[in-house]
Structure formats: C-alpha cells, structure tokens
Amino acid sequence: xxxxxxxxxEDDYMERRPPLRREHLALAWKAEASGELLLAGALGEPAxxxxxxxxxxxxxAAERFAEADPYVSGxxxxxxxxxxxxxxxxxxxxxxxxxDGA
Numbered sequence: 001x002x003x004x005x006x007x008x009x010e011d012d013y014m015e016r017r018p019p020l021r022r023e024h025l026a027l028a029w030k031a032e033a034s035g036e037l038l039l040a041g042a043l044g045e046p047a048x049x050x051x052x053x054x055x056x057x058x059x060x061a062a063e064r065f066a067e068a069d070p071y072v073s074g075x076x077x078x079x080x081x082x083x084x085x086x087x088x089x090x091x092x093x094x095x096x097x098x099x100d101g102a
Contacts, residue, residue, distance in 0.1 A: 001094050002038075002085040005052040005062040007071070008078045014047055020070040027069060028052075036061040038092070055092070059084070 010016070017024075031037035031054075040052040054062040062082040071077050087093040 001055070001057055002087050003054045003056070003059045003062045003082050004085045005054060005066055005080060005082050007050040007052075007066075007080050009042075009048050009050065010076055010078050011048075013076050016074070016076055017071065020074045020076065023070045027065065031061070031065055037065070053085070055094075 028037060028040050036054055036056055038053045038055050041050065043049040043051065052062065052065065054065070059082040066072055066080045066082070069077070072080060086095060088095050088097040
C-alpha cells in the first residue's frame, strides 16, 4: 500500500528553510534507507507544497515522519495530511491492474 504525505508550506518557506534543511534531508534519507519513503520533494512554481510517497501497510510511517520533521516543528509547514494512494500502474504498484483485467 502507498500513502502520500502532503505538506502545505508557509509563504516564507524558501527564506526560512536553510537552517533546518540538513536535518530535514537527513530524516528523509533515513526513511528512504529503511524502505518506507520512496520519493519526496517540494512542488515548484510556486514552491507552496511538498509530497512524500511512502510504502507500507498503513499511514503510520508517513505520520511519524511529519511528527519528527524539523520543517513541521520549525513552523515551515502550515498543515500536513496523509492520504492512501491506490497505485495500479507501474512496477511498484500495490494493486497492479492490466488492461485485460479491467
């Protein structure tokens, strides 16, 4: 199962992130090394949000990440939410559906 962690970022996120960025990236790479985090990054133009794709049986890994993230505790994230993502196409899809099985 996949879950997407969405961040809504504060307007001054870009200006305020430098002192927290190293710790944030270390947390993200640790989650990736554990196999929980598959992809992550900020949305661009405008840089007002970010997405993190987690793999696991439930939302717990994504929630733990947000609760530990210095961007959240440092006030760079206005709000965050986790939603299940029913992946059906791709090698890593949780529920692959082929055209002949639709």
